Amino acid sequence: MSTVMNHSIALDRRSTGAAPAKAATSRIADDRTLLRTAAEISRDLNAPRPAIYWTDLLLSVAIGYGALFAAMTLPSVGWAIVAGMVSVLALYRAGSFIHELTHVKSSALPGFRVAWNALVGVPLMVPSFMYEGVHNLHHARTRYGTVDDPEYLPLALMKPWSLPLFVIVSILAPVALLFRYAVLAPLSVFIPALRRKVVEQYSGMVINPAFRRRHPEGAFRREWHLMEAATSAWAITLLTLVATGIIPLKAFLVFLAVAAGTTLINQVRTLVAHLWENDGEAMTVTAQYLDSVNVPPPAFLPMLWAPVGLRYHALHHLLPGVPYHGLGEAHRRLMKALDTDSPYHKGNYAGLPGLVGKIVRSTMIDRR
Template sequence: MMNTLTLDIADGAPQVRAAKIRLSGMADDRAMLRAAADLTRDLQTPRPLIYWGDFLASAAIGYAALAGAILLPVGWAIASAVLAVLALYRASLFIHEITHMKHSELPGFRVGWNLLLGMPLMLPSFMYEGIHTIHHTRTRYGTVEDPEYLPLALMKPWSLPLFLLVSVLMPVGLLLRFGVLGPLSLLSPKLRRIVVGKYSGLQINPKFERKAPEGEFARQWRWQEIGASIVAVSLIGTTFAGVLPLRALLIFMAVISGVAVLNQVRTLVAHLWENEGEPLTVTAQYLDSVNVPGGFLPYVWAPVGLRYHALHHLLPSLPYHSLGEAHRRLEAALGQGSTYSGAHYPSLRGLVGRLAASTMKQRAQ
C-alpha cells in the first residue's frame, strides 16, 4: 500500500495531507525506538496526586454540570450540558490509563474509578480492559484480530457517518446491555456467550469476539457488571414507575451520547487507518498513528495524554502526565525530518479532511 505526501498551507501552518510511506514490510527505526526507551526511563512512575486530583475534579465538575443540565432553565441547561460532556469525557478517558497501569502503583484507582464513574455511566472498566491491550499487541495491530482497528481510510464514504451514528446510540445500547441482556443472559448459557463475545467490549471491529474472562479479571468483571446492571435496571424501572422524570433520563442519555460522539471523533483521528490487515512493525504502527502536539484544542478533544497517541504506541506504559515531557525530549534528540516527526499533525480538521478524502477515492472502486 503506497501513500503520497503533500503539504498544504492552511491557517498559516503546514498541514500534512498524507505521508509517503509503505506500512507493509517497513523496517523498524532502531534509533527512534532506542531513544524512546532511553530518554524516558525516569518518566515511568505514575503520580497518584495527579491521577486522583485530575479524575476527581473532572468527575465532580461533570456531575455538577449534569445536575445543572437537568435542573436549570433552558439556556443555562444547554451550557451545563456542554460542560458535563467535556468534563465527564475527560473523566471517562481514565479507563485508558486503567488498562495500561500497574495497579500496585495506584492502589484503589480502578475500584474508585468504577464506583464513581464507570458503573454510574454504565461504562465499567472491563469493557476496555482485555480489549485495548490486544490493540497494542505487536502481531495483531491493524489485523482482523485487532478489536480497535478498521481500515476506515480504505472504506466507502458512508462508513464515516455510520461510524459516528453508532456512538450517538451508545446510551441506548448500554441500557439494553446492562439493563436487559446482561440479566437475561444469566438464565441462558447461549445468550451469555453472545453477550460476552459481542456486547462486552468497547470495540469497533465487528468481526472481533472476545473470550470469557478468567481468574482475577473474571472477579473484577463480575462486580463491575453487577454494579452497572443495578444502575441500568434502576434507571429503567424508576422511569417507568414515574419516580425519575423522563426528561431527566433523556438528558442523562444525551450527555452520555455527547461523550461517546466526542470520543468517536477522537477515535477517527487516532490513526490514519491505512493498514490493509497485515502485521506491522512498531515503527509502522507508530506512523499509522497520530500525534497532535500543538495548540490548545487538542487538550479538549484528546485529553488525558491522547493528543500524543502515536507516542503512546511507542511507550504504552508511560503515564499520561509524562507524555508531554517525553515528546519534548524526543523532539530535541531526533529533530525535524526524523521518523518521530512523521506522526505529527497540526489539527483535527486536517486529519478528518484527509480521512474523508481517502474514503471519497474509494467511491468509484
C-alpha cells in the same frame, strides 16, 4: 484509548472496498534510532504520580456531575445547554481514565480502579472490564492493524459513507448500554447461548465487528461479574425510577444526551487517532507509529477532545508504559533529540480538520 470509549458498530471489513494490495505502512522497517531514543529519554517518566491521577479524576467527576445536575434543573434552556456541554467535556475526561487503567498496574495506584468504576464506570455503564483485556490486544506487535485487532478498521480504505456512519452510530451507545445491562445481562444468567453472545460480542469497547472476546478466567472473572452485576443493578434501578416518576423523564433524557455527547466526541477522536491505512498485514512498531496520530501543542482544542494524554496517541504506541502526565515531556524531549528527518516528526499533526480531511480524501480514491 482506541479507543479508548469505543463502542461496537456494524461496519463489515468484507464490504469496505479495501484494496487487495498491501498498504505501504505494512512495509516500513523499524527505525532503530527512534525506538532506542524513545526508550532512553523516557526511563524517568514511567512512574505514575497518584496525586495527579486522583486530583484530575475527582475534579473532572465533580465538575461533570455538578454540570449535569445544573443541566437537568436550570429553568433557562440556554444555560441548561451550556451546563450540558460542560458536563459532556468533564465526564468525557473522567471516562478517558479507563485507558490509563489498562496500562497502569493497580498496585501503583491503590484504590484508583475501584474508585473509577464507582464514580464513572458503573454510572455511565462502561465498567473497566469492557476495556481491560481488550485494549492490550491493540498494542500487541503482531495484532495491530490486522483482523485480530479489536480497535482497528481500515477506515481510510473504506467507502466514503462509512465515515459518517462510524461517527453517528456512537450516539446510540447509551441506549445500547442500557439494554445490554438492564435486559441482556440478567437474561443471560439463565440462557447460556445468550451469555456466550453477550460475553463475546457485547462486552468489549471495540470497533472491529469481527472481534470475538474470550471468556474471562480466574480472578478477573470474579471482578468482571462484580462489575457487571453492579452496572446491571444500576441500569435496572435507573429505568425503574424513571418509569415510576421518581426521576423526571426530562432529567433522564438529559442524562442520555450528555452520555451520548461523551461517546460522540470519543468516536470523533477515534476517527483521527490513526490514519487507518493498513489493510490487514502485521506492522513494525515504526509503521504503527506512523499510522497513529499526535496532535501536540500549540493546538489548544485537543486538550478537550483528546484529554488524558490521548493527544499523544502515536507516542503512546511507542511508549505504552508512560503515564498520561509524562507524555508531554517525552514528546518535548524527542522533538529535541531527533533530527528533522526522523519518522517521529511525521507523526505530528496540526489539528482535527486536517486529519478528518485526510481520511475523507483517502476514502474517495478508486481502488478497484
